[in-house]
Amino acid sequence: MEEVKLIREDGLRADGRKFDELRPLKIEANVLHRADGSAYVEWGQNKVLAAVYGPRETHPRYAQKMDRGIVQCRYNMAPFSVTERRRPGPDRRSVEISKVTAEAFERAVLTEKFPRASVDIYIEVLEANAGTRCAGITAAAVALADAGVPMRDLVASCAAGKVGDQIVVDLGKEEDNQGQADLPVAIIPRTGEIILLQMDGHLTVDELEKALDLAMDACKRINAIQREALTKRYAVRSGEVKDGPEGGANDG
Amino acid sequence: MANDRNRGRRRQDWFGGDGRSGNFAGPRDRDDGQGRRDGPGQYDRRDRQDRRYDCRDDGRDRPQGRDRPAVEQTREVVLPGDLLAHGKNIGGPGTYTENGVVYAAQLGVRTFQEGKVSVLPLGGKYMPIAGDEVIGKVLDVNPNFWLVDINAPYPAPLHIDESAWQVQIGETAKYLNRGDIVAVSIQSVDVVKRSKLTMKDGHGMRKLAGGMVMEVSPSKVPRIIGKGGSMISMIKDRTGCMILVGQNGRMWIDGEPDMILVAAEAIGMIDRNAQQSGLTDAVQRFLEERTGSRR
Numbered sequence: 001m002e003e004v005k006l007i008r009e010d011g012l013r014a015d016g017r018k019f020d021e022l023r024p025l026k027i028e029a030n031v032l033h034r035a036d037g038s039a040y041v042e043w044g045q046n047k048v049l050a051a052v053y054g055p056r057e058t059h060p061r062y063a064q065k066m067d068r069g070i071v072q073c074r075y076n077m078a079p080f081s082v083t084e085r086r087r088p089g090p091d092r093r094s095v096e097i098s099k100v101t102a103e104a105f106e107r108a109v110l111t112e113k114f115p116r117a118s119v120d121i122y123i124e125v126l127e128a129n130a131g132t133r134c135a136g137i138t139a140a141a142v143a144l145a146d147a148g149v150p151m152r153d154l155v156a157s158c159a160a161g162k163v164g165d166q167i168v169v170d171l172g173k174e175e176d177n178q179g180q181a182d183l184p185v186a187i188i189p190r191t192g193e194i195i196l197l198q199m200d201g202h203l204t205v206d207e208l209e210k211a212l213d214l215a216m217d218a219c220k221r222i223n224a225i226q227r228e229a230l231t232k233r234y235a236v237r238s239g240e241v242k243d244g245p246e247g248g249a250n251d252g
Numbered sequence: 253m254a255n256d257r258n259r260g261r262r263r264q265d266w267f268g269g270d271g272r273s274g275n276f277a278g279p280r281d282r283d284d285g286q287g288r289r290d291g292p293g294q295y296d297r298r299d300r301q302d303r304r305y306d307c308r309d310d311g312r313d314r315p316q317g318r319d320r321p322a323v324e325q326t327r328e329v330v331l332p333g334d335l336l337a338h339g340k341n342i343g344g345p346g347t348y349t350e351n352g353v354v355y356a357a358q359l360g361v362r363t364f365q366e367g368k369v370s371v372l373p374l375g376g377k378y379m380p381i382a383g384d385e386v387i388g389k390v391l392d393v394n395p396n397f398w399l400v401d402i403n404a405p406y407p408a409p410l411h412i413d414e415s416a417w418q419v420q421i422g423e424t425a426k427y428l429n430r431g432d433i434v435a436v437s438i439q440s441v442d443v444v445k446r447s448k449l450t451m452k453d454g455h456g457m458r459k460l461a462g463g464m465v466m467e468v469s470p471s472k473v474p475r476i477i478g479k480g481g482s483m484i485s486m487i488k489d490r491t492g493c494m495i496l497v498g499q500n501g502r503m504w505i506d507g508e509p510d511m512i513l514v515a516a517e518a519i520g521m522i523d524r525n526a527q528q529s530g531l532t533d534a535v536q537r538f539l540e541e542r543t544g545s546r547r
Contacts, residue, residue: 037375055377055405066444069405110348110357114379115444117405145332148376148469150357152348153333190333190355227331230359234374235329 006175007164013175019168022158022218023131027139027229029146035122037147039229041139044172045129047081050139052147055117069114073102073121075136081128097133104137104157104186104196110150119149130176131159137186137196142226146233154230156223157186157196160215167207169214183208185215189223192216329527330356330371337369346371360471361527378403378470378500380447385437385454387465387498390430395422400434400449403467403500410436414450416457433460433504435496456496463494463506466516468523470501475526476519483522483532490539491515514542 006014013019023044032038035051042048058064063072075097079088090098101121109119121143123136137157144151161171163179176182181201187194194216203211330336334356336347343354344365356362360373378386380402388400388408397411410428412419417427428434435457439450451457468476477484477497488495493507493515503519505512518535525531 036377057406114405116446145359146375148358148360148373150346150348151332152350152355152357154331188333230331231329234359 006178007166013163013168013172015172017168017170019166020214020217022170022221023172025222025225027142027225029142029229029233035143035147037143037145037149039139039142039146041135041142043131043135043138044170045127046125046132046135047127048132048135048139049124049126050136050143051122051124052119052140052143052149053122054119054147054149055114056120058116058118064116064118065111067115068111069109069117069119070111071102071105071109071119071121073098073105073123073140075101075123075125075133077125077128077132081125097136100196100198101133101137101140105140105144105155107193107195108141108151108153108155108188109144110152113150119144119147130171130173131184133157134159134184134186138222138226142229145230153188153190154223154226155186155195156189156219156226157184158215158218158222159184160211160218162201162203162207162211167210167214169218181207181211183211183215185212185219187216187219189220328362329360329374330362331359332356336362336371342368344368344370346373372471373469374471375469376471377405380404380408380438380441380445381499382438382441382447383453384499385435385457386500387460387496387502387504388434388436388449388500389465389502390428390432390434393425393429395424398424398428400436402436402438402447402449402498403470403502404447406445406447408438408447408449410434410449410451414439414448414452416451428459433465434458435460435498435504460496460504460506463504464512464516466503466505466519468501468503468519470499472523472526473497473499473501475531476503476522478532483535486532486536487515487518487539490543491518511543514539517542 008014026042028040030038031040032051035053037052039050055069058070063070075094076090077086077094079086101123105121121140123140125132125136134157137155141155145154158169159171160167160169160183161175161179162181163171163175168175171179171182179201181199181203183199184196185194186196335353336356337354338352339354340352343349346356346358346360347354347370348357354369356371358371358373358376360371363370363372386402388402390398391401391407392399397409399407400410401407412424415427419427436449436451437454437457439448439453441447484495484497491507491511491514493505493511495515496504505515518539521535521538522531
């Protein structure tokens, strides 16, 4: 297999990006009519759909908490989302991502407001190209806001890593596979509190600090895009009432 | 995950009744016998004010048509985490306070009410409040109670002792079955947000047969009712439909089929444009267009 040159002679990355440059990111809020909240994210080649239901009755019942609500998450990759067809159903990686995502959102969602109930997040990856868990969390945060779930802030997530001995942000597929470290991070943008931090690879303490800084800065930029997506969808336009009763994505 | 239930925020279901119900009234009958127009969610709040303050553990106040200005003005949409105000005790519903600063907790419109900064959510589920009159859909039938979906995070039981009829234990299916629509009121809400329903309080509590059920976001209900009921009366008068508006965002419309659709579209318009100015005029124009010389 041919080794792609991850850092080029001119210092740029294989796809021409600078070390702190993100892949193109597009977010759209409220795309599924039947879900309480939803969002669609295109991040580089990643295409991720997030749907939120709730707060609603907790299933399975034994998972319910009497004094507060819970967050449950199911992260799933479609069979066609990867190069080699992936057999449908959860695998160990999906179960892990589901778990860390739910735990991250439990820190952000104000669960005391809905005891015994559960907020269910569904993340479907339609096309994968590294960084899907970050794209999923980013989409889920927008979907949660769309659903009206009470939260502290819009959670933003991005991965940093070490590639060709250099610390970079937002790894692409080749960088993730052939790089030296991958560090997905999710934060609460307003306070900078870290709610998800995982590492795959090797980093010194200094490198870790640099990567964390890069990732947190990227998360703030991503947060701005999330806010823009919601504002675009819901901001009040002064002027005419939206034309006609049949317009808009909300019918049906 | 098991049980992915479809909980669309807006559903337009057409339910044919079996003709059997408590006091079913035809489309032209608008007086429920007490000199008041229609049942649940009605705009006359005189009788409801003392019941608004039961069993609330989060200090939530309901923005009612009376307190909340139904004057049309554009208001600012805020996102979770947005800074709203500084102060220790001025956070209302839809916000949270950290270190003496009030932040928005939900996607919605910032408002000031009774000295508190709140956020009126654009979406969200209905959180039950004792005394509210709502429209429910029967989920399950048990020997001595029915389980009713009221568009809240939890379904609520309606016990036979609280129903409008004399029901023997085990004969519940004779009165209400799965899928039936009922106008009920919330009797009580406990500290873990479990609610109980009753048909003995309120006006026009009955099984609703025929007609159509529509769902909107619960926060839009005051706008749909309008100041003093002006908006909903306008729709009712022009379409000749009977409309019951539940506080849980569900409403029941009955009348002539084409007029039901006109009313539903008008309500949909309000739902989508609740914050816009000029909404009342736009709805009026729409109704005039579609009902023409009927009224």
